[in-house]
Amino acid sequence: MPPLYQLLVSLLPLARSPASPLQHPKGDHASASRSYGELDSWIERQKEVAAERAFANIGKDPNYYYTWTRDAALTASGLLSLLPSPSSGTPFPVSPSSGDDPDTRFYSSLSNRTLSFFADYIDAQTKLQHLDNPSGTYEDLEGLGEPKFEADGAAFTGDWGRPQRDGPALRASAVMRFLHHATAQDDLDDRLRAKAVRLVQADLDYTAKFWNHTTFDLWEEVRGSSFFTTVAQVRALSLGAQVFASLDPQKSERYRTAARKVLCFAQEYLENGVEGKWVRSNINVENGVERSGLDANSLLATLLSSPASSSCAAHLFTPCSPTSLTSLSAVLRSFTSLYPINRPRVSRLSRLFTSEQQTTFATPPSFVPAPLRPLAIGRYREDVYYGGNPWYLTTLAAAEQLYRAVIAWEKNGKIVVNGDAKFWGALLERQVSEGSYERRTEGTFEAMVNAAKGFADGLQEDEDSSAELECPDGSEYNGTMSVGFEVEVKTEWGESILLAGSSPSLGRWNLAHAVWLSAAEYTEENPVWNTKQKVEVEGRRGIEYKFVKLEADGTVVWEGGKNRILYTSSDGERVVRAEWNGA
Ligand code: NOJ
Numbered sequence: 049m050p051p052l053y054q055l056l057v058s059l060l061p062l063a064r065s066p067a068s069p070l071q072h073p074k075g076d077h078a079s080a081s082r083s084y085g086e087l088d089s090w091i092e093r094q095k096e097v098a099a100e101r102a103f104a105n106i107g108k109d110p111n112y113y114y115t116w117t118r119d120a121a122l123t124a125s126g127l128l129s130l131l132p133s134p135s136s137g138t139p140f141p142v143s144p145s146s147g148d149d150p151d152t153r154f155y156s157s158l159s160n161r162t163l164s165f166f167a168d169y170i171d172a173q174t175k176l177q178h179l180d181n182p183s184g185t186y187e188d189l190e191g192l193g194e195p196k197f198e199a200d201g202a203a204f205t206g207d208w209g210r211p212q213r214d215g216p217a218l219r220a221s222a223v224m225r226f227l228h229h230a231t232a233q234d235d236l237d238d239r240l241r242a243k244a245v246r247l248v249q250a251d252l253d254y255t256a257k258f259w260n261h262t263t264f265d266l267w268e269e270v271r272g273s274s275f276f277t278t279v280a281q282v283r284a285l286s287l288g289a290q291v292f293a294s295l296d297p298q299k300s301e302r303y304r305t306a307a308r309k310v311l312c313f314a315q316e317y318l319e320n321g322v323e324g325k326w327v328r329s330n331i332n333v334e335n336g337v338e339r340s341g342l343d344a345n346s347l348l349a350t351l352l353s354s355p356a357s358s359s360c361a362a363h364l365f366t367p368c369s370p371t372s373l374t375s376l377s378a379v380l381r382s383f384t385s386l387y388p389i390n391r392p393r394v395s396r397l398s399r400l401f402t403s404e405q406q407t408t409f410a411t412p413p414s415f416v417p418a419p420l421r422p423l424a425i426g427r428y429r430e431d432v433y434y435g436g437n438p439w440y441l442t443t444l445a446a447a448e449q450l451y452r453a454v455i456a457w458e459k460n461g462k463i464v465v466n467g468d469a470k471f472w473g474a475l476l477e478r479q480v481s482e483g484s485y486e487r488r489t490e491g492t493f494e495a496m497v498n499a500a501k502g503f504a505d506g507l508q509e510d511e512d513s514s515a516e517l518e519c520p521d522g523s524e525y526n527g528t529m530s531v532g533f534e535v536e537v538k539t540e541w542g543e544s545i546l547l548a549g550s551s552p553s554l555g556r557w558n559l560a561h562a563v564w565l566s567a568a569e570y571t572e573e574n575p576v577w578n579t580k581q582k583v584e585v586e587g588r589r590g591i592e593y594k595f596v597k598l599e600a601d602g603t604v605v606w607e608g609g610k611n612r613i614l615y616t617s618s619d620g621e622r623v624v625r626a627e628w629n630g631a
Pocket of ligand 1: 112116118119266267268
């Protein structure tokens with residue numbers, strides 16, 4: 049599974065990149081494990097490249113050549129995520145004992161570089177903390193909210209969106225994580241430790257003092273309360289309460305009390321939507337910016353929780369919290385139809401359901417929510433920066449949220465659906481009831497986990513539809529047909545009819561990707577379900593297919609008899625009319 053470091057791979061917008069480095073060879077269902085294997089080995093190869101870039105991620109066009117408090121802290125935390133966790137028992141720094149093993153060499157060099165990076169980072173950030181700047185000073189603490197400094201360590205005095213109150217919280221968390229790593233291995237000199245503790249303490253004091261003051265958000269555009277900032281503050285203060293428990297019990301108690309208050313404040317961002325509670329990322333907006341509030345801000349915030357945490361409690365906003373999943377769905381839907389890169393991903397029929405209206409949560413005309421599609425997403429749909437683009441950083445955040453949720457569910461051995469039944473309905477494309485789905489007692493848990501993993505993988509696929517049509521030299525390619533399908537079948541209220549088949553456009557027998565038929569023309573006299581728009585059916589000699597009934601309770605009934613065959617012997621259009629085979 050792609051871990052956090054993929055988030056560090058690039059800040060470039062997806063649409064500008066000629067070929068996605070994340071693309072991996074397509075495989076049909078039968079060869080899925082082969083393509084996952086290839087993805088895994090790609091990740092293995094990219095590890096070193098990604099680490100290298102994390103140390104060098106700064107550029108002058110556009111001019112990002114500054115020290116950014118937030119970026120530096122997230123990068124520092126990201127480096128720690130690349131290393132074996134302290135609980136794994138692997139020493140930090142990793143000693144290159146078994147010389148030739150490339151993995152050991154990689155971790156050994158990375159951990160040494162990370163150690164020296166943190167020594168510099170703690171040193172430089174301590175100086176910046178004490179520097180008078182346009183946000184304030186060290187004495188009044190306000191200076192800690194300054195978002196950027198000149199690369200030579202001077203204050204940046206130009207106009208900017210300041211203060212940004214997530215910076216100190218993120219920095220404190222990064223340094224506390226570092227202390228945890230290094231202390232677990234007894235590998236920290238006392239001076240560095242003392243300096244790190246002072247740095248963290250000032251950042252936590254700042255956070256405890258100013259958490260309920262407005263701030264510029266992580267995109268540096270909206271002045272108000274920002275969900276990402278609030279969550280960063282909860283995480284830092286609660287970790288701070290732990291870290292200071294033995295160092296300074298009074299401080300620890302202060303941080304714990306503040307953490308509780310900030311966590312309660314975080315619930316203020318929740319809104320009721322037709323798919324459940326979702327996070328409006330910006331509230332108390334002061335500078336007049338108008339947005340839907342559906343923003344990758346809320347997905348990135350889930351990734352601030354400890355990777356070791358497996359709690360899925362709604363109020364904690366971890367990756368697997370029902371509120372986080374509902375927000376993920378709402379954010380993904382808000383990007384439907386926005387970017388050309390997504391067009392092949394949104395099947396014709398699902399486009400019928402998922403109109404632009406989704407941002408306002410129009411109820412889809414079905415008992416299950418419109419299917420969710422893995423889309424490349426940007427920051428928020430109103431974004432115009434650089435023309436407004438999908439970004440690796442945000443798209444991979446969506447994938448990472450799901451991977452981390454899967455890890456938590458696997459660890460817990462169950463998924464509790466509580467307020468997020470519509471998210472699951474949209475993912476599994478069938479009705480899912482509230483309740484606890486335990487591993488092994490029945491197949492639903494596995495189906496849910498696989499759907500979430502498959503969806504997260506899908507976010508990283510290059511969905512250029514032309515790849516589906518490629519044909520090796522010398523083979524007989526017989527064409528693509530535009531086919532309308534109609535089936536006469538009596539159905540009850542709440543039932544749906546799907547079309548599944550061997551071709552990619554029919555989902556390669558995978559029901560999650562099958563085509564949903566429409567009952568718009570269904571009458572008592574003429575009980576017909578049809579594809580409404582024609583389906584592009586591609587194949588060499590012919591394809592196989594069947595109609596499938598989805599009953600109101602989610603039971604799947606396949607048509608009887610042999611698979612139907614459609615010969616795609618020429619280019620062109622046609623309509624296939626069939627009767628349901630009840631045999
Ligand atoms: C703009 C981004 O929106 C913000 O999150 C980041 O801190 C700065 N650029 C610097 O990279």
